[in-house]
Amino acid sequence: MKARITVTLKNGVLDPQGKAIEHALSGLGFEGVDEVRQGKMIELSLADTDKTVAEARVKEMCEKLLANTVIENYAIEMVE
Amino acid sequence: MKARITVTLKNGVLDPQGKAIEHALSGLGFEGVDEVRQGKMIELSLADTDKTVAEARVKEMCEKLLANTVIENYAIEMVE
Amino acid sequence: MSEKEIMNNEGGMSQKDLIPEPVEITDALIAEHGLSGDEYVHLLEILGRVPSSTELGIFSVMWSEHCSYKSSRFHLKKLPVDGPQVIQGPGENAGVVDLGDGVAAIFKMESHNHPSYIEPFQGAATGVGGIMRDVFTMGARPVANLNALRFGEPDHAKTRHLVNGVVAGIAAYGNCMGVPTVGGETNFDKRYNQNILVNAMCVGLADTDKIFYSAAKGVGLPVVYVGSKTGRDGIHGATMASAEFDDETDEKRPTVQVGDPFTEKLLLEACLELMNSDAIIAIQDMGAAGLTSSSVEMADKGGVGFTMNLDLVPQREDGMTAYEMMLSESQERMLMVLKPGSEPAAKAIFDKWDLDFAVIGETTDTGRLIVHHKGEVEANLEVATLADSAPEYQRPYTKTAKAETITADDIPPTNNITETLIKLMSGPHLSSRRWIYQQYDHMVMGDTVQRPGGDAAVVRVHGTNKGLASTTDVTPRYCYADPYEGGKQAVVETWRNLTAVGATPLAITNCLNFGNPTRPEIMGQFVGCLEGMGDACRALSYPIVSGNVSLYNETNGVGIPPTPAIGGIGLIDDIAIQASLVFKTEGDVIILIGDTQGQLGQSLYQELQTGDFAGAPPSVDLSTELKHGDMVRRLITAQKVSAVHDVSDGGLLVAIADMAIASGLGAELRAAPDDIAAEAYWFGEDQARYVVTVPAENKDAVLTELQTAQIPANEIGVVSGSDLIIEGADSLAITQLTERFEAYLPNLLA
Amino acid sequence: MRSSVIVFPASNCDRDIAVALEQISGSKPDMVWHGETSVPSSDLIVIPGGFSFGDYLRSGAMAAQSPIMKDVISKAKAGTPVLGICNGFQVLVESGLLPGALMRNRDIKFICKDVFLNVERNDTIFTRKYAAGETVKYPVAHHDGNYFASPDVLAEIEDNGQVAFRYASEDGEVSEADNPNGSLNNIAGIYNKELSVLGLMPHPERLISAELGGSDGVLMFESLVEAFA
C-alpha cells in the first residue's frame, strides 16, 4: 500500500520559498503568476494491507514527524 | 486558474531526504515503511482563463525553472 | 556455494581459465566508450582477446583523460614537486606538507565544471564533497574549503541561474559538513558562457604520524566497502568529464549525482574514528570512475591483485550489472584494505554511524583484478597493465604569439580618476563577493581568524597559535594573452596573497582548466602556462603537491581562456603576528613597495575604456617577487607595518580602495609622479607590488630598510578621515564607494 | 559548572561549544550521543549548532525525535537549564520545549555574518553578566532562522518577557533593516516561561576571543558559571 502526503504551509504563514519562485518567474517574463506556495510531497510504501489501518498509521507519522503542525497542514492520500 | 505542480526525483536518483525520513520513521517504531521519496509541491495561480494556454505556460515554467529535468520529473495538475 | 567460496574457487584454476564472455564489438560501442580506433587496437594488443563489456567499461574510464591524464602527463612531469616541507607530492589523493610540531596540512583542488553547468546546485555540491573525501581519506580533518569560480558574462541568460545554483550547492555541502568555506575567487567573462568552471579546494590537518595512503600492500587482506550504497549514478561520468560540449548536451541529460552531505559527514567521522586504530592498511575514496579506479590504484600501488565479488556490494537499485557497479560514481563511498581480524571492530564503528560496511573481496598475489558477479567472472585484467598502459600523448602544440606592449597612449584617457575608480569597484570584476561568501559558513570550527574578504584566509591550527593561510588565484586574461607570463603570475599572486597576511608560503595545488587539447593552439596554452608555473614554483621554492586537469572545456569549438587555478597554502608561526588589509589608524603612512611602470595591457582599466582586453599582460619578474615578498614578510614579522595588501587586478588605486572599504577609514593620496600618466600610475597592473601602512614614527626606519635592500618604495599618502582624497582629483566618501562596491552582486543576482 | 552537550549525527558545532565551555568554565562538558537514553546529571544541557540529520525534512525535526530527547525534555521540565544554539534552537522548538517555529530565511539563502543583538533582560542565568539593555555582537550562520509564532502565541511570549535577544543595529535600534532573516518582532532568541530554557539562532560560542573577531559571547558562559557557582 502506498501513501502520498502533501505538507503545505498554513494560511497566514509567510512562504519565503514561494515568494522567491514568484519573483524568479516574473524575472523570466512569466506574467500574471500569483499566490505561489511551495510545499513538500512525501511518498512512501507500507507493509499494511488494510487501508484504514494504514491511513491511521500515516496520520500518526505526520503528527509525530512529517509535519510541524505549528506552521504546516498535511493531507494524506492512499494510493492503490 | 490554479495549477499544482509536483516535482519528484527521477527513479534511480539518490534521494537523501527520503532515505533519512525512512530511517527516522523506523527509529520511531514505524515498521514496514519503505521506498520513501520526498518531492516538492508548488501551487500557483495564473491570470490566464484558457486552460490549454495556462497549462502550456506552466509546462514552460517547469522546464525553465521549477524542475531540472536532468534529475527531476514534474507533473502538472490544473485546478478549477 | 557461498559467496566467499565463489571467490576462493579461483585458487584451483589457472587464471587464464577465468575468461569473461566477450562483448559484441561495434564501432559505435567503441566510440561510446570514448576510445579512439587506435586506442581500441592498443587495448586488443594488451589483452590478447576481445574484452567483456565490463572490461571495456573499465578500460574506457581508466584511459579517459580524467583518470589517465593522457594529454597532460608528459608536461606535468616537468613541474617541481619537491621541497623539505613536502611529505607527499602528486600521486596520492592529496598533497601533504609539513607544518612542524607533528602536524601536516593535506590539500587539493579539483574541478566539477561539466556537472555544474548541467545541474549547478548538485554539480557544485558533489564537487565539494569529492574534494573533501580526497583530503579525509588521507587521515586529515578538513579545516578550510575554498572555491575558484568562473561564470559567463553577467547579463548572459544563464549566468544568474548558474551563480545562484553553484553558490547554493557549495554552501549546502560545506555548511552541512561543518567545514568553513573561507575563500576563493569569482570571475565573469563571456568566454565561460557555456563552460563555467567550478574548482573546489579543501585543506585538512593531520598528525604527521597518522597519514593514510592508498597502497594496498599485503596478500589475503580484506577489501572493504564503506559509505553509501551504489546506484546507477554518473555512469560514464569520467568519460563525460573529458568530452567536449555541443548543443545537444543539454538534451542528452547525462546522469548527475545528487550529493548527500549528511552521509558524508557521518563518513568523515567514522573514517577518522577508525583511523585512530591501526586497522587500516590502505584507503582511497571512490571518486571519478568509482570502484574501478579506486581498486586498480590501490592494487597497483600495493603491487597486488584484487578479487572482488560484486554481489557483496551494497546496492541501492535492483538488477545492477557488473558494468554498472564498476563504473558507478555514486558519492560518499570509500574503499579500504584492512588488517585481517580488524573487521568486527571496524564494522562496529560504521554501524554506530549508520553506514554500510561490507567486505567485498581480498588482496591476492595474482596481480590481477578479478571481478565476480552472480557466479560469473566479469573481468579479469592485469592490474599493472591497466594502471600503466594508458596512452600518453605528446600532442602537437603551437605557442601563443607574443602580443605587443600597451601604453597609456593606446587607450582613450580618463578625465576623472575618481569616477573611474567607482566604475571599476562597482563592476563585475572587482565588486564585493560578500553575496557569495555570506552564504558559506566561514566561522564553524571556531578557528577562523581571517575571514573571506582579505588577501588570504587564515584558520588557526586547532589548539595552537599557528595560522594556516590559504588562497586561490589565476588571472585567465593574462594566461590567454601570454600563457607563460600568465602561468607565472597565477603562482606569484597566490604567493603574494599569503605573504600579505604574514604567512610563509609552503606549497600549491592546482586545477588546470583548458579547452580541447587536440587543437595545437590550446595545447600551446597548456604547455606555456605549465612552463610559467614551473619556473615560478622553482624560483619561489613553492612546489606543487597535488592537482587536477580539466580539458575539453569547450563548446562548438570555442574554448575557455586558459585557466590554471592555483591554490596556495602558507604558515603563520604565531597568529598574534599577522597582517590584514584593513587600515588601522588615522595618521598611518601609506607606502607603495615595488616599481610602477604603469602596465596597462590586459588591465581592467583598459577594458573599461576600450571595451576589451588587448596586448601583453604585465610581466612577472620572479627574483623581484621573491625579494619584495620576503621583505614584506619580514616587516610584518617585525611588527613594523600596520596593514598590508598586494596590488593585483585593477592596480594601485583599487588596492588602496580595498583597504579603505575594509576599514571605513579614508586616505589622502599624493598625485601621480610626473614621469608617468596618471591613469597608468593608478590603474596599471604591474606585479611585485604591495601597499603597506606604517605608524608615522616607524616611517623613516621602514623606508631606510627598504632603500638599503634596494627595493623601490615610495611614501604615497596617509590614512585619514573617511574620504578618499587624491591630490588634483575629486574626493570620494568611503561610505559611498562601499555602497557601490557592495551593491553590484546583490543587484545582479536578486 | 557541569555541562552536557548532546551530539546528533551531523551536529557540527559540538566541538566549538565544548571548547567555549571548557575555556570559560574550566571543565570539559560530557559529550552525550543522541542514541543514549539518559543525560548525566548536569547543571546545564547544551544542544549545539549544526545540521543534525542533514537538516533533512525540517531542521531539527529528526533530532527532536532522538532517543536522548525524552530525557532532555523531562530534565528540562524538572528545571535543568537547557541552552539550544542555532540547530539546537530548532531542535528545542521542534521538541516543544520552546514555542513557535523556525522557517526558511526570508531571502531563502544561508546567511553567515556578525549581527548585533539587544539583550532583552539581564536577570536570567544566561544573561546576568550583561548590562541592562546591552547590545552585543554574535555571528549568525543559518538557513532556517526565521522565527514564527501565531499571533496569540507571539503576544504571550512578549507579555511574559520571554524574548531573550532581538536583532538590532549596532546602536541597539530594532528595525527591519537589521533583521537578517525575517523573524517576527526581530526575535533572535527566546526563553521558556520559567526562563530556564533558552534557544537562540546566533552563536555566542563563536566570538569568545579577540583573534576570532570579538568576545561578546564570553559573558553568556560567565553568566552561567556564576549562576552555578
Ligand SMILES: Nc1ncnc2c1ncn2[C@@H]1O[C@H](COP(=O)(O)OP(=O)(O)O)[C@@H](O)[C@H]1O
Ligand atoms: N567564490 C568565492 N568564495 C569565497 N570567497 C570568495 C569567492 N570569491 C571571492 N572571494 C573572496 O573575496 C575576496 C576578494 O577576492 P579576489 O578579488 O580574488 O582577491 P585578490 O585579488 O586579493 O586575490 C577574497 O578574500 C576572496 O577569498
Ligand SMILES: [Mg+2]
Ligand atoms: Mg585571490
